Amino acid sequence: MRMLSILIIIATLLVTPGCTPGIWNSSQVPSVDSQSQRSLREGTFLDDLDLSGLKVQEVKDKIKSWEEDKLAQNLLLVYNKTEIPVMRKELGISLDFEKIWAQLWTAQGQRTASSLKVDTVQAHQMLHEKLAQFNQAAVDASYTIENNQFIIKPAVPGRVVQEDSILEQFQNRSFTDLPGQIEVSAAEVPAAQTTEQLQTLAFDGIIGEYTTRFNAKDENRSTNLTLAANKMDKTLLKPGDTLSFNQTVGQRTPESGYKDAYVIINNEYVPGVGGGICQVSSTLYSAAVLANLPIVERYPHAMAISYIPLGQDATVNYPDLDLKFKNNTASFIYIRTEVKPGILTIRLYGKKTGKTVRFEQQIEKETDFQTIRRIDPNLSPGQVVQDQAGYKGYTVKTYRIIKDSSGALDKQLLTQDEYAPTPKILRIGAD
Structure with missing residues (x-):
């Protein structure tokens, strides 16, 4: 009987949280709104942010403050040597807080990379506003008839900024590897009536x-x-x-x-x-x-x-x-x-x-x-x-x-x- 009791005590100690080193399972992750007094272990980082020894609410507050600082920084959008500064926050970038919160508490003592998400609607709206000057409508080919001659004024292709290619550079990124400068590309937009079409009609x-x-x-x-x-x-x-x-x-x-x-x-x-x-x-x-x-x-x-x-x-x-x-x-x-x-x-x-x-x-x-x-x-x-x-x-x-x-x-x-x-x-x- 004494031996059985000892085995039961050892088993209880093994399954009691905090009694053995290792990674917590997902059921042990504190709620974001929890007032738990648990602390993150030493060596726990979010990118370059040291969260060692901080309790739940302290972790939350520090991450939020850190995020605000990061999002207040500018990205430089560069088109043909013209630089357009845009705040990260304006582009709809934010931390995927729920995702990194789980990672922090399940991988304590380690460095966790931040995970970003993008509000694409806000991003497109801001990019369209900031980069509208680089868009150019196509000009259709036109013609005049002078002295019984069919004279063609050639079409001029337009261009439109590739906003999606900019947003792709925010996907699956952390604050650490988020680029500080992005080269903006533009796609050519053909005219509705081309020079070749008018040449056929001439x-x-x-x-x-x-x-x-x-x-x-x-x-x-x-x-x-x-x-x-x-x-x-x-x-x-x-x-x-x-x-x-x-x-x-x-x-x-x-x-x-x-x-x-x-x-x-x-x-x-x-x-x-x-x-x-x-x-x-x-x-x-x-x-x-x-x-x-x-x-x-x-x-x-x-x-x-x-x-x-x-x-x-x-x-x-x-x-x-x-x-x-x-x-x-x-x-x-x-x-x-x-x-x-x-x-x-x-x-x-x-x-x-x-x-x-x-x-x-x-x-x-x-x-x-x-x-x-x-x-x-x-x-x-x-x-x-x-x-x-x-x-x-x-x-x-x-x-x-x-x-x-x-x-x-x-x-x-x-x-x-x-x-x-x-x-x-x-x-x-x-x-």
């Missing part, structure tokens, strides 16, 4: 051109033609855009400056507002065909007209009859119109392809015109006045002939048009 020359002539002495018709041509001038079509003649030129009204000139109604030339506009649309149509652009909408005149070959005309009448063609290329199409006395020229600028285009017409049928005689009591007996010359009617096929850089030909049927004969109209004095 036009480099004339891809379609056509000229027609008119009677400059017919002032009203010349005025209408000039107004419409000026409305069309400098129109820019992006890839995929469809041009509408009516939308571009607008409604032809006296209020818009348009005057009465001859138009075709019921196969006769009669005065009407905007006469002469169709010469602009017909010239534009021919230039668009020669530019090898797809025609979306086009109508021939009811009768053959004199200022352009058969099959190359395009009548318009706001808002019902329109001329439309599409930019199916990868570059801009730029339209220039030029009106000189008696001469209208329309040029389409785009990206040259090495192809050439021409028209080819094939007359399928001709129809003679009739002569219409009308009695005019205001004329002398037997007197004859011709109000309208007669012209034959035609059925015509029009082709677009495309030749590539190797000389190979592609013949495409564009249209088959029917033009009614234009009657000769005579006024005759009554007998």
Whole structure:
């Protein structure tokens, strides 16, 4: 019995806290708020902070004071030799107190490295404020058109400070190995519209051109033609855009400056507002065909007209009859119109392809015109006045002939048009 009692006493002493040297287990770590009188053993350090022999509350107070001193120190953020001092505390750095508290009491008599944590929200906010001067927005490439030349102003890439790379240097650190200076890096930010994109869109020359002539002495018709041509001038079509003649030129009204000139109604030339506009649309149509652009909408005149070959005309009448063609290329199409006395020229600028285009017409049928005689009591007996010359009617096929850089030909049927004969109209004095 005596031997058993001795063994029990020895076992009790072995499991009693403080009776044997060694490290405490986690269940023996005092609470942070504990008023325990336990003391840390000699040789217990937190980084360079000596905590030997201090009781729980003393340890807590000393660490807090030490932390405040450490966090009041500055870090230097350096970007391109420019130094920006920032307090550690401002960057959301703090001790991971709960973690190091457990380490101190379970590894007494040893040196424990401090463990830091970072409030990333606060850190990003402060870094953004302090380093905003080094951020630079990207500048998109832009262009101007001068003297029918597409001039590109190159893009300028932006930059943005890499805040995450700064924060990475605080992770898994102690106060001892926390850097006093951090080199700030910035990432390049590309422009939304790059120089290369504009180079793809840029036009480099004339891809379609056509000229027609008119009677400059017919002032009203010349005025209408000039107004419409000026409305069309400098129109820019992006890839995929469809041009509408009516939308571009607008409604032809006296209020818009348009005057009465001859138009075709019921196969006769009669005065009407905007006469002469169709010469602009017909010239534009021919230039668009020669530019090898797809025609979306086009109508021939009811009768053959004199200022352009058969099959190359395009009548318009706001808002019902329109001329439309599409930019199916990868570059801009730029339209220039030029009106000189008696001469209208329309040029389409785009990206040259090495192809050439021409028209080819094939007359399928001709129809003679009739002569219409009308009695005019205001004329002398037997007197004859011709109000309208007669012209034959035609059925015509029009082709677009495309030749590539190797000389190979592609013949495409564009249209088959029917033009009614234009009657000769005579006024005759009554007998």
